[in-house]
Structures are given as C-alpha cells and as structure tokens.
Amino acid sequence: MGERLLMKGNEVIAEAAIRAGCRHYFGYPITPQTEIAHYMAKKMPKVGGVFLQAESEVSAINMVYGAASAGKRVMTSSSSPGISLKQEGISYASGAQLPAVVVNIMRGGPGLGGIQPSQSDYFQATKGGGHGDYRLIVLAPSSVQELYELTVDAFNLADQYRMVAMILGDGVLGQMMEVVNFRDEEPIVDADKSWAACGHGMKREHNTITSIHLDPAVLEQWNQALQKKYKTICEKEQRYELYKTDDADIIIVAYGSVARIAKNVVHVAREEGLKVGLLRPITLWPFPTKAFEQVMDKTRAFLTVEMSSGQMLEDVMLTVSGRKPVYFTGRMGGMIPRVDDIMAKIKEISAG
Amino acid sequence: MFLHEVIIAGFGGQGILSAGRLIAYAGMLDGREVSFFPSYGPEMRGGTANCMVVVSEEPIASPVLNSCTALMVMNNPSLEKFESYIKKGGVLIADSSLVQQKPTRDDIKHFELPATLMASEAGNKAFSNIYLIGKLIKETGIITPESFEKALYGVLSKSKHHLIPQEMEALKAGMEY
Amino acid sequence: MAVVFDRPHALVDIPMHYCPGCTHGITHRLVAEALDDLGIEGKTVGVSSVGCSYNNYFYFNCDMIQAAHGRAPAVATGVKRSLPDNIVFTYQGDGDLAAIGTAEIVHAAARGENITVIFINNTIYGMTSGQMAPTTLLNQVTTTTPYGRSAKNHGNPIRVCEMLATLEGPAYIERVSLHDIKHIKKAKEAVRKAFKVQMAGKGFSLVEILSTCPTNWGMDPLESLDRVKNEMLEYYPLGVFAGEDLEV
Numbered sequence: 029m030g031e032r033l034l035m036k037g038n039e040v041i042a043e044a045a046i047r048a049g050c051r052h053y054f055g056y057p058i059t060p061q062t063e064i065a066h067y068m069a070k071k072m073p074k075v076g077g078v079f080l081q082a083e084s085e086v087s088a089i090n091m092v093y094g095a096a097s098a099g100k101r102v103m104t105s106s107s108s109p110g111i112s113l114k115q116e117g118i119s120y121a122s123g124a125q126l127p128a129v130v131v132n133i134m135r136g137g138p139g140l141g142g143i144q145p146s147q148s149d150y151f152q153a154t155k156g157g158g159h160g161d162y163r164l165i166v167l168a169p170s171s172v173q174e175l176y177e178l179t180v181d182a183f184n185l186a187d188q189y190r191m192v193a194m195i196l197g198d199g200v201l202g203q204m205m206e207v208v209n210f211r212d213e214e215p216i217v218d219a220d221k222s223w224a225a226c227g228h229g230m231k232r233e234h235n236t237i238t239s240i241h242l243d244p245a246v247l248e249q250w251n252q253a254l255q256k257k258y259k260t261i262c263e264k265e266q267r268y269e270l271y272k273t274d275d276a277d278i279i280i281v282a283y284g285s286v287a288r289i290a291k292n293v294v295h296v297a298r299e300e301g302l303k304v305g306l307l308r309p310i311t312l313w314p315f316p317t318k319a320f321e322q323v324m325d326k327t328r329a330f331l332t333v334e335m336s337s338g339q340m341l342e343d344v345m346l347t348v349s350g351r352k353p354v355y356f357t358g359r360m361g362g363m364i365p366r367v368d369d370i371m372a373k374i375k376e377i378s379a380g
Numbered sequence: 381m382f383l384h385e386v387i388i389a390g391f392g393g394q395g396i397l398s399a400g401r402l403i404a405y406a407g408m409l410d411g412r413e414v415s416f417f418p419s420y421g422p423e424m425r426g427g428t429a430n431c432m433v434v435v436s437e438e439p440i441a442s443p444v445l446n447s448c449t450a451l452m453v454m455n456n457p458s459l460e461k462f463e464s465y466i467k468k469g470g471v472l473i474a475d476s477s478l479v480q481q482k483p484t485r486d487d488i489k490h491f492e493l494p495a496t497l498m499a500s501e502a503g504n505k506a507f508s509n510i511y512l513i514g515k516l517i518k519e520t521g522i523i524t525p526e527s528f529e530k531a532l533y534g535v536l537s538k539s540k541h542h543l544i545p546q547e548m549e550a551l552k553a554g555m556e557y
Numbered sequence: 558m559a560v561v562f563d564r565p566h567a568l569v570d571i572p573m574h575y576c577p578g579c580t581h582g583i584t585h586r587l588v589a590e591a592l593d594d595l596g597i598e599g600k601t602v603g604v605s606s607v608g609c610s611y612n613n614y615f616y617f618n619c620d621m622i623q624a625a626h627g628r629a630p631a632v633a634t635g636v637k638r639s640l641p642d643n644i645v646f647t648y649q650g651d652g653d654l655a656a657i658g659t660a661e662i663v664h665a666a667a668r669g670e671n672i673t674v675i676f677i678n679n680t681i682y683g684m685t686s687g688q689m690a691p692t693t694l695l696n697q698v699t700t701t702t703p704y705g706r707s708a709k710n711h712g713n714p715i716r717v718c719e720m721l722a723t724l725e726g727p728a729y730i731e732r733v734s735l736h737d738i739k740h741i742k743k744a745k746e747a748v749r750k751a752f753k754v755q756m757a758g759k760g761f762s763l764v765e766i767l768s769t770c771p772t773n774w775g776m777d778p779l780e781s782l783d784r785v786k787n788e789m790l791e792y793y794p795l796g797v798f799a800g801e802d803l804e805v
Contacts, residue, residue, distance in 0.1 A: 034401075034408050034416075052639055060420055078638045082631065083664035090628035090661070094635020097622045098602070102635070120625050143421045204443045205401065205416040207408050225620035225636070227600040227643045236614045238605075238623035291441035366446045 031210045037172050038063035038202040041131055041195065042071065044179035045103045047214050050129070051077035052102040054091035056084060056110060059143045060199040061133035064105040085110040089117030089130070096126040097237040099224030101183055105131035107199075108149050109140060111157075118192055119158030123239030125254075127186035127219070129179070130164075131195040133202035136362035144362025145199030147284060150339035153196050154313040161251055163258050165193040165265065166312040168283040172206035178310070180214050185265065187219035189257060196312060198335065200285035200364070261314055268316035269308040272298070273323045276305030278377055281344050282333040283309045286365060290333055293370045300371075302378060315343045324351055329377055333365055334358040353377075382412070382437040384522040385445050387462050389430035390454025390475075395509035398535070399452070400431035403513065405531035406523040407435035415443035428457060435522050450520050452512050454495075456481045473515050475508060491515055493557045499550065504543075507550040514554020525551060565589035567598040567618045574612070578771035578778025580735045581609060581677070584748075585616055587741075588646070588675060591749045592619060595756065601644040602636050604629045606658075608650035609683040627658025630665035633672045644755055646673040652682045655691040655715050662721070669726035669760035673751045676717060679768040680789065687773030691715045694792055699773075714792060718765050722798035728760035729800030732793060734767040736785040740795075753805040762800075767793055 035043070042064045045053070053068040065081065072079035078095075082088035088104045095102040106114060111132045121128055132153065136146040153166045165185050167178040175197065182193035225235050241247040269287075272294055273279055282290040287308040297304035307323065307330075309316045329352055332341045338356045345354050357373040359365045386403065390396045397418045404416040418431040432445045450471040453459045459474060459481050466472060468487045476492035483490055495511035517523060528551060532544045564570055568589035575581045592598040601619040605611055607626035614621030624632040629647035637645045654662050654676050665672065681699055682688040688701040692714050696705040706714075718732045729751060733744035744766060751762035767789050769781035776784060 032408075034405050034414065052635070054635065080634070080638060083660050086628065087631040087634075087661055087664065090625065090631035091635035091638070093624070093628070094604070094622065094632035094637075095639040096635075097632070098636045098639035100639040102639075116625055117628070124623070199420065200417060200444060203418055203420045205404060205414075206440075206443070207414060225602050225622050226640055227602060228620055230599040234614075234618050235620045236623070237621070238612075238614060240611060240623055285442075285444065288440075288442040289444060295441060364444050367442075368446060 033208055033210070034205055035172060035208050036063060036203065036205050037175050037197065038133065039067045040172050040175045040208050041105065041179050042067035044176040045129065045183070046071055046075055046077070047210070048101065048180040048183040049214075049216055050101040050103050050183060051075065052095040052100050053078070054080050054082050054088040054095070054102070054104050056082050056088050056106065058107045058110045060135060060145075060202050061105050061107045061131065063202070064131065085113035086116065089114040092128050093117055093121050093126060096121060096128045097124070097225045099221040099226050101187070103129040103131065105133070107133050107135045108137050108146070111149060111152065115152070115158035118164070119160050119162065120239050121192050122158075122162035122164070123160060124237050125190040126192070126237065127190050128192050129182045129186055129195065130192055131197070134196065134198045136360065142362045143199065145285060145335060145364060146360070146362055147198055147286065147335040148337070148339065148360065149196070150312065150334070150336060153194055154315070154343070162254060163191075163313055165189070165191060165261065166196050167193065168196050168310060168312050169201060170284050170287045170308065172201070172204065172208050175201060176208050176210065184215070184217040188217050189261060191257070196284070198285055199362075265311060266314050266316040266318050267310035268319040269306070269310060270319060270323065271306040271308065273305035273307060273327070275303050276323070276326070277303045277328045278331055278374055279305045279307050279323055279327045279329075280331050280333055280370070281307045281309070281340070283312060283340065286333055286335055289365055289367060290370065292367050293374070296367055296371060297374055302374060304374060309340070312340070315347065317347045320347045324348070327352065329353045329355060331355045331357065331373060331377060333370055335364065336360060384435045384450065384520060385448045386433045386450045386452065386516070386522065387430060387445060387448045387465060388433065388452045389428065389458030389462055392427055392429040394429070394454045395506060396429040396454065397431050399509040399513055400433045402528065402531050402535055403433050403435065403523055405535055406527035409527040409530050410523055412436060413438065413440050415440045417443040428455070430458065430462070450516060450522070452516055454478055454508070454512070459483065471516070471519050473512055473519070475512060489519065491519060493554065495554070498553060502550065502553075504546060507547055510547050510550040511554035511557070514551040515557060517551070518555040525555070565593045567592035569616050569618050571615065573616060575609065576772045578769060578781055579609070580766075580768040583735050583741060584675065584677065584766055584768065585613060587745050587748045588648070589617065590745065591752050594749060595752055597644045597752065597756070600642070601646065602640065604633045604636070604645070604647040606647065606649040606653040607684070608653050610648055610650065610677070611684065613648060627653050627656070628661055629653065630658065630661040630670070630672070630674065634665055634668075634670050637670060637672050641671075644673070644752065646675060646752070648675045648677075650677045650683070651679065651690040651692040655717050663724075666721045666761050666763070667724050667726045669728065671755055671758060671760050673755045674761075674763040675748065676763055676765045677768045678717070678765050678793065679770040680714070681770050681773050683770050683773055692717075694788060716793060718763070718798040721763060726761050727763065727799045729754045729762040729803055730798040732765040732767065732795050732798065734785055734790065734795055735769070736767070736782045750805065754800065754803065757805045759800075759803065759805065765793075
C-alpha cells in the first residue's frame, strides 16, 4: 500500500505528473490552477527536473512543443483564458503528432470572465479549440484520487497515441482537498520515441518534427492518418461510470465536479422514491457513446447537468439521436448547480 | 450514519481555512472519508472567507454543500449568508465576541462562545478558531481530540510545533465552555 | 582531381527553393559549415520558423523542428532544457523574430538561454510577398507601405541587436552583412563563434545577418547587394554588441 495523504487537487496533478515521469513543466500563473506551478517550482529541482515560468501561455505551450519534440514527458497547465492562448501551440503539436499533457482548470468566461468554477470550455476541449481537424484525448476527473490516476493515464495515452491529452477540471477540483492514495509504482507505458529530434549522433537520417505540408494531397493523407488514429481511440479508449442506472427512469449525465453534486441528487431522489441514476463520462473525447447504448432501452429520459449553457448537451443529443427525451439544467459564470434546483427539474420531468 | 457537513465562515485572516483543513486532516486520521473545499480568489485577502468540510463514513458524493449539519461563524455577514444552510436540528456555533446578531431560526441548536476574547486573554489571538473547533467537537463529535492533535503536527511546519500544547489547551477550553 | 570546394555534410544535397540572388543560401551554408567544422551536426537540433526559410529542415542534415510563427526561441528553450548537452539553434527572419515573436526572443535573451539564434534581417516579409517588417527602413516602399514607411504612421525600424544588448542575459550578439566576400567571411566567423559560445555554455548568442530580398525589393541581385551596403548599413551598423571580449 502506498502513501495516503490529504492533498489539494492542483497539487495532486503536479505530484501525479512527477510520478508519471514528467520532468519538464512550463507554465504561467493564473487562478485557479496556480498551485500546480507552485508545486512544480518546489519539487522539480529536487527530482532533477525542469520548472520554468514562461513569459506567456503562448511561450509555455511552445516550450512544451520543444520538450515534446525532444522526446520528453512534458506538461503545462492553465485556466480558461490561458488555455485559449495555448490553442495555437496545441494545434501545432496535434499536427506534428507530439505527445504532451495540458491541464485546464476551468473558470467562468467568456473573456477574462471570473475565477470561480465552470465547465464552459467543453466545446474548446472536445471539438478542437485551435484550427484544423484534430482532437485531444480529454479526461474529466471528478475527485482528487481521479486527478491523480487520470493524470498518470494522460501521460501514457499521450505517448501511446502521439497526441495531446488534456485534463479538464474546474476550480472546485483544483482547490478542494481530499484523501489520495498513491501507488508505490506507476504503470508507465514505454513508448517508442525514435521519431524525436534529439540529435542523430551521425547514426541515422535526420528527424524532422513539422506540421506544415503545402501539397494538399500530402496534407490530406496526413489528415487521414490522424483520423484513423482518432477512430481507433474512439473504439478503444471510452471511459465512463454508471451509477444506479439499472432501474433508473431518469439518468443524469454529468462530468467532473458536477457529477459529484449529481450523485447527491441521486441519493436525495431515491429517498423520495424517484428512480434516478447517473451516467458520468470520464473521457469527454472520445465521448462515451457505449455507456448510452447500455442504458438506452432501460431508461425513460436523460437530464444533462453542466456548469455551462449546455455544451456536452450537444454530444448527449447526438448520441441519443432522438431515441429518448434529453433535458438540460445548468448554471454559468462560476455558479454551482444546487441539489434543490436539479431535484426540481427531475420532479418536473417525472410529472411531465 | 456518521455524516458531518460543516461550513466555516468569517473574515480572511481568522484562520477559517486552516480550521477546515485541520478538521479534514483529523477526520482522515480517524479513518473517515473527508473533503475540504475552500472559497478562493481575491475575496480571501481581507474579505470574507469560507470553507466546506465533509467528514463521513461513506464515500463523499459532493464536496460542495447546499446544506450543512453544522455552521461555525466568526462574523455577522457569514451568519446572514449561511444560516439558511443549516439542516433542521443542526448546530450553529458563533464567536460571540464578533457575532452580535442572533439566528432567526428556532429549529437549530445555537451555541455561543467568545472565542476571540478567550484567545486574546490567553495570549494568542491566532488561536480563536481552535476554541470554536473545541466547541464543535463537543457538540457534534465530528473528530476526536487525539486526531486533532496529530493533525496539528501533520499540518503545521516544525517551527510551530512548540505552540501545539497551547493550541490543545485552547481546544480543551472550547470543549469545556 | 582534388576537390577544393564541396558541400558541407550538414547541408543536404538537394536544390533550394530560394529566389535568385537571395542570401538565405549563403547563410544556410555558413551554418552548415559551422556544424561541420565544430563536429556538432550529430548533436544539433535546429528550429525552423515561419518565413521563406520555413522548410529549411529539408536542407539541414541535423535533427530539425518546425516552429509556429515567432515561437522558435520558446521551442528552442523547451529543447535545450530537455537536452542541455545538445546544441540548439533557431533560424528566424525579421517578421518572425522582431514582430510576432518579440516576447519570445526578448525573454529567451533575458534568461540567457544557452541557444544560438540566426537572425535574418532583410527589412521585409518575403514569404507573404513583401509586407512591412519591423526592420523596414523609413521611406521604404512595401506592399503594406505603398507610400513608404513613415515614422508617424508605422513607427521607426527596430534595431534588434542594440535592443537585446541592453539585457544582462546575452553572452554574444553581433551584426554582420553578406553584401561582399569580405563581409561573408566575417559572417562565417560570427556564426561559428555563436555556436562556440553555446558549446562553452556561456549562454544566449545571436547573429543578425543583413540579407537581401531581390524579389520583393524589385531589384536584381547585384542592386540588392548594393542596397544592403548603401542603405541598410547606415541604420544597422555592423559590429559586436555583446561579448566582444568573450574568448571561446
């Protein structure tokens, strides 16, 4: 049994990255994720790693691009406005097929918005965010323990598929403390990195890391290769949790910290005799369509709950494709959905 | 079922967040599931601060509370803001040296102790939150004093360990008040 | 028959895409010769930028990374911090380095990042067809300054070497020119010195190379070289701006 510690979500992300073999972190301060940088600044020198506070989020993601090109496990983290700035570099890294981990501890937007928790970057994370036809693997932890485990997984998935993996959390997850159980040893995927630009030592042809292909036929082929990879990921890497869905008339669909509140709702509803369950996507991309197929015939309706105007809602509707009614309730701007409000919506659906 | 959902609220600098962290840490040492969710951002600096702590036998659903079994307040605005959160039969603990207002509800258990006054009379104003935790332990049994002491050793830096006997005195005084 | 002049090993044997009279080819050769002479091709990682030289990863035989517009110093920082024993250089034009990439170059220099920057100043954007660059001279006509650059409307041209030399970070900064053989030889020495500074772990080195763009200047190759000599040298004086006494 490993260590059992009470830790803050943001610090756990940083510790998990180090345990996963990440020795390069480039970041820029922004609330509510700055504790990641604090932790890295303190710990990296002690494990022979690199912490560098960049001059901007733009530079930080490009330093990530450089370290990833060199074949290293590398991470950056930010919150919503900073993640917007990183989109250029994320697109380039996706185009160049570079593995890297990007953490977004979301806050309310648009613009400078606020600093309280939000989930309004779902579209940005799952639909591309930057320019071009590309995807990120998007993992949505809902506890401090999952912040740890999914951060380790993010490094493995990034290396395995040569792509950017994103941890999509929010201010609640970043700031809260819970008990985390660390493993003695991490399951680290030893991926081939013979493609890296790290000096050929006069022993091989020179490697090139690039995302530019001016010949449209070549660029199309390159894109087709990316899409093939994405299809494999959709088939193999969907993750989700089904909670009390077997007999549920209404299934709440929620991720991250909102899924925690939704679990409370499931308990309250069942105390009141309403059969409510929870479908919690753990991978937001690939979206866990398989979870919906498992429960589709058994349930009467879906209720999507988000800290946004209804972004994941669109994926839920696409997946359900009119087979069952899909409802929505959410809060925006840093407001957190209340159990009472979700219960009211459930009663409304039950009555309707 | 053993389930304590506590909101602690007051001004930044009163030790609101550290009180919450200590309770969560002690709860962990008691073998419970725990969560701690602080308010964060500029409001911490001189403004209001609050945190939500859950100590439970079962895995904790949400760390974000819409209601609580106990509320600990160290200023008037916090009482106004969170009084309605207290579940029927729940506990309100107020630092009466700072909270002059009285609760409007009569379906809760209301306790007062002049924590800030007691702390300054004992010579360390920074311990006012500890007196309140003492009272909370006595009225709810959320954590054991033994684990609280261990939590102090776990959370505080070594340079502050010599203060822990005084803090345990404060806890005891709060429990006995 | 003895070969007296050959292609450097660090330069791939394929035709380049640059326009006739463009000095990029010369600079590529100077960099490749330095990699050969110093025996560092095998441990060098180059960073291409955005501009006419965006695809010089086809031409250099060392490992290469193509960077987003202006970000090459940040990418190079990431590489160098990952591979401190390797040699890392960026190859950037004036739009890339002194406009969109100003923050990146200033902070890489300020940190004294142990990388080498090859900076091409030809006072114009070449790849996108002749727009104003931050280094475009006053009164110079470009496609975005059709009536000439004016200080009032467009500001004055930026002297990168002088600006960066105000920082404590840089170990070596020199401005050279390619307008004749004598100056090309001096440029060769400067490029070599820049790499040697990095090899010695001294910190940030940058060589600004006054270059031509006959196509977008609307001149023939010889007229272009004359323009460098007669117009650019006056505003962009040659010389060492940091690390003059540095022995490597």
